[in-house]
Amino acid sequence: MSKAIIRVENLNLTYKTLHAVQDVSFSVKSGEILAVIGQNGSGKTSTVECIEGLRKPDSGLIQVFGKNPWLHRREVYKEMGVQLQEAEYPLKIRVEEQCRLFASFYERPADWNLLLAQMGLDEKRKCLVHKLSGGEKQRLSVLLSLMGRPKLLILDELTTGLDPEVRQNMWISFENIRKGGVAIIMVSHYLDEVEALADKILYLEKGKQQFFGTQQGFREYVKGRISKEEWEENFSLEKLYLMLAPKTTGLSMEGIL
Amino acid sequence: MKGFAVICKMELRLFTRDFFGVFFALVFPVLMLLLFGGIYGNTPIYDGADVRIMDISVPAYAVMVTGVTGLMSLPLTLSGYKEKKIYKRFDATPVGKKSIMLAQVFANFIMTLVGILILLIAGKLLYQIQIKGNFLSIGVSTLFSIAAMFSMGFLFTAIGRDLKSTTLLCYLFYFVMLFLSGATMPDMLFPDTIKRISDFLPMTYAVDLMQGVFAGDSLDQYGVELLILGGVTVVCTALGAALYRKKDWT
Numbered sequence: 001m002s003k004a005i006i007r008v009e010n011l012n013l014t015y016k017t018l019h020a021v022q023d024v025s026f027s028v029k030s031g032e033i034l035a036v037i038g039q040n041g042s043g044k045t046s047t048v049e050c051i052e053g054l055r056k057p058d059s060g061l062i063q064v065f066g067k068n069p070w071l072h073r074r075e076v077y078k079e080m081g082v083q084l085q086e087a088e089y090p091l092k093i094r095v096e097e098q099c100r101l102f103a104s105f106y107e108r109p110a111d112w113n114l115l116l117a118q119m120g121l122d123e124k125r126k127c128l129v130h131k132l133s134g135g136e137k138q139r140l141s142v143l144l145s146l147m148g149r150p151k152l153l154i155l156d157e158l159t160t161g162l163d164p165e166v167r168q169n170m171w172i173s174f175e176n177i178r179k180g181g182v183a184i185i186m187v188s189h190y191l192d193e194v195e196a197l198a199d200k201i202l203y204l205e206k207g208k209q210q211f212f213g214t215q216q217g218f219r220e221y222v223k224g225r226i227s228k229e230e231w232e233e234n235f236s237l238e239k240l241y242l243m244l245a246p247k248t249t250g251l252s253m254e255g256i257l
Numbered sequence: 258m259k260g261f262a263v264i265c266k267m268e269l270r271l272f273t274r275d276f277f278g279v280f281f282a283l284v285f286p287v288l289m290l291l292l293f294g295g296i297y298g299n300t301p302i303y304d305g306a307d308v309r310i311m312d313i314s315v316p317a318y319a320v321m322v323t324g325v326t327g328l329m330s331l332p333l334t335l336s337g338y339k340e341k342k343i344y345k346r347f348d349a350t351p352v353g354k355k356s357i358m359l360a361q362v363f364a365n366f367i368m369t370l371v372g373i374l375i376l377l378i379a380g381k382l383l384y385q386i387q388i389k390g391n392f393l394s395i396g397v398s399t400l401f402s403i404a405a406m407f408s409m410g411f412l413f414t415a416i417g418r419d420l421k422s423t424t425l426l427c428y429l430f431y432f433v434m435l436f437l438s439g440a441t442m443p444d445m446l447f448p449d450t451i452k453r454i455s456d457f458l459p460m461t462y463a464v465d466l467m468q469g470v471f472a473g474d475s476l477d478q479y480g481v482e483l484l485i486l487g488g489v490t491v492v493c494t495a496l497g498a499a500l501y502r503k504k505d506w507t
Contacts, residue, residue, distance in 0.1 A: 052349055074351050082349040088341035090267075092274040097267060104263035105350045148351070 004029050005152050005183045006051060011060035013046050020046040021057070024209045026202050030151065033174070033184045035198035037191070037241065043207035044187045045085050048154055051185070052082055064152065078106070081150035083141045085157050085187070089129040095140060096125040099147070106148040115143045118173075120166070134161040142170070146177075153177065156187045171196055191238035203244075210244075260352045261360065268357070268364035272330070281325045282372040286318045287379045289441065299384045302443075308472060311384035313443065315376060316467035320402055320460060321440045322372035326365040327406025328431040332414040334361055336423035339414075339504075362407060369403055389473030398470045398479075402463035405486040408493035409459065415500035434460035439468075459489045 004027040013021040021043045028034045036044045049055040050062055053069030053076060062069060069076045089098055099116065103109035116122045119139045124132060132140065138161045145153060158174075159167045167190075174197060178184055188194055194201065201218045203211040211221045215237065222240045223231055230243065272278055290311070299311045335358065338344050344354035380386040388395070410427065417423030435441055437451060438460035444452065455461045466482040476483065 054345065054348060073348070074353060077349065077351040084342070084346060084349060086342060087346040087349075088343055089346070090271055090338070090343060092271050093267070097270075101263055101267050102350065105260045105352045 005065060006185070007061065007063040008047075008051065009061040011047065011050060011062060012058045013043075013050060013055060014058055020207050021050070021204075022207045022209075024060075024202075024204070026200075026209075026212045028152075028183045028185060028200075030183050031178055031181045032199045033178055033186065033197050034200045034202060035194040036185065036187045036202045036204065037189075037194060038204035039245065041206075042204040044204055045156055046207075047202075047204070048156055048185060048187055052080070052154060053077075078148065079150055080152045080154065081145035081148055082153075083145040083155045083158065087141060091128075091130055093129050094125070095121060095127050095129055095132070098129055098140070099125075099143070102144050102147045108149060110147050110149050112143065112147060115146060119143050135163060135166060138162055139166070150182060152183045152185075154185045158186055158188060159190060159193060167193070191236070191241050195237035205244075261356050264352065264356055264360040265363045268360040269367060272364045272368055275330075278326075278330045278368070281329065282322055282368050283375055285325070286322050286372060286376050289318055289321070290314065290376065290379055290383070293441075294384055302445075308387070309384075310443075311380060311386050312472065313468045315380040315384075315386050316471040317440045317443075317464045318376055319373045319399070320438070320463045320467055321435060322376065323369055323399075323402045323406040323463065324431055324435060324440065324460060326369045326372070327403065327408075327410045328413070328427050328434075329410075330368070331361060331365045331407055332410035332417075332423055332427050333420070334365075335411070335414040336417055336420045340420045365407065366403060370399075373399065388471055390470040394470040394474075394476050395467075397476060398463075398466045401483055401486040401490075402467060404490040405459050405463060405493075408490045408497065412493040412497040412500075415497040415504070434458045437461075439464045459486060462486055 006026075006028040008027065009025045011021055011024040012019070024043070024047055026034070036047060038044050046055065050057045051064060051069060053064075053073040056070050064076050065079055067076055069080075093101075095116070099112040103112055116125055119142070121136060121139055121143070124136060129137070129140065138159075142155070142158065145155065153174075155174075159170055162170065171193065174184060174186075178197075184197075186194070186197065195215065198215065200214055201211065202209065203218065203221075211218055213221070218237070219235075219240060222235075222243055226243050235243070293314060294311060297310050299309050302308050302310055302313060338357070338361075344357065347357045348354045377386075377388070409430065413426045413430070414423050417426055437447075437455045438444070438458045439447075439455065440460055444455060444461070444464070447455065462482040462485045466479045466486070469479055469482075470476065
């Protein structure tokens with residue numbers, strides 16, 4: 001039984017009057033993929049930013065490799081790679097310069113030349129980073145998160161902006177990385193991705209933890225929250241998730257015409 | 258340490274790719290030298306004086322270079338990096354945001370020295386300026402001037418809510434100080450009211466100090482100027498650091 005790499009207990013975070021994260025508890029072991037799901041504003045990014053040591057929680061326990069990431073950020077980052085939801089790079093920096101720069105932060109950096117080729121960015125190495133397309137920037141962000149050969153990888157909206165082919169390729173890549181014993185936390189709105197990759201799910205609603213457990217457990221959880229008439233055994237994860245979401249009718253034509 | 262050295266090298270390289278930064282730090286002061294040299298010539302500052310106009314203009318323009326890097330390049334880069342969440346990205350690595358902030362200070366410091374050097378070479382070649390002060394006095398004065406300007410820029414970045422407000426604050430102070438401190442035109446030409454305003458500007462003391470040591474005066478004669486510039490550095494850095502701690506970096 002492998003030891004938990006991340007341990008979170010009763011995590012709370014407030015922004016002025018907004019209680020963004022309320023009593024969230026979970027753990028992640030090595031070689032495990034945890035998907036954090038929930039609507040926009042449900043506290044997914046706030047939760048992972050506490051784990052990343054970028055936000056100081058109001059209360060609760062967070063241990064990453066047995067250390068408090070807020071107090072021991074540098075040590076934790078030697079073994080943790082992060083892809084942020086939104087991150088820019090200096091305006092006039094080139095792709096290969098950005099890679100070389102990040103490689104210099106680690107004692108034993110990954111072979112970024114190889115990663116550039118694998119990410120399909122080899123021909124872009126001389127390009128300015130800000131001239132890359134959205135998908136290319138996203139791939140670069142993922143590459144940089146791998147630079148320190150991490151044992152824990154946190155990916156916030158990993159495949160946003162990527163075309164289906166590249167997304168599939170990413171899934172295979174992260175499945176391989178997981179097999180190497182790396183723990184992964186992924187924040188995602190793509191439920192097909194979560195279904196394909198995640199061992200466990202953390203489901204948040206308005207900052208509150210609604211569910212933490214396996215995919216099968218999530219299925220049981222949803223089954224318990226809806227009527228028997230609505231339930232079908234072969235529901236996809238996306239369908240299950242939508243069963244929980246508040247029903248919307250979309251825009252009415254009245255306001256447009 | 259290896260990471261920090263690479264960041265410094267990279268920031269220096271990025272500075273050289275910024276046309277406006279390079280132009281205002283390295284080229285503009287020389288253009289000012291040519292412009293005012295063309296207007297006033299290089300005559301003695303008063304009849305029979307040993308010191309000529311360009312002898313006092315070059316150290317004043319050197320202070321202008323410290324203003325360009327300290328009040329424009331450095332704070333606007335810091336503010337831009339914060340706004341674009343570039344610091345946040347660096348915080349999510351083992352080096353952290355402090356390393357990149359220090360690297361920007363380093364890059365701007367080097368560019369300031371290069372700018373001053375180019376100015377001195379141009380002054381020597383074009384107007385045969387006289388530098389009577391010793392290396393140590395000029396070095397110490399330059400460091401005090403740079404420290405004061407950089408710390409003010411740092412404070413403005415901490416005060417400004419975003420790049421736009423920081424730019425406004427920096428430009429306002431830079432141009433007020435540029436024209437009222439004696440950095441572009443000799444303060445002996447100012448009416449009394451303007452002189453009273455210029456007494457409140459840190460750049461005025463930097464200009465007086467630099468002009469004095471370039472003319473061969475001892476540092477002992479400039480205790481007040483050194484004290485004021487040192488005080489500005491300590492207060493602005495401490496205040497800036499305190500305000501920075503309160504900022505939301507995420």
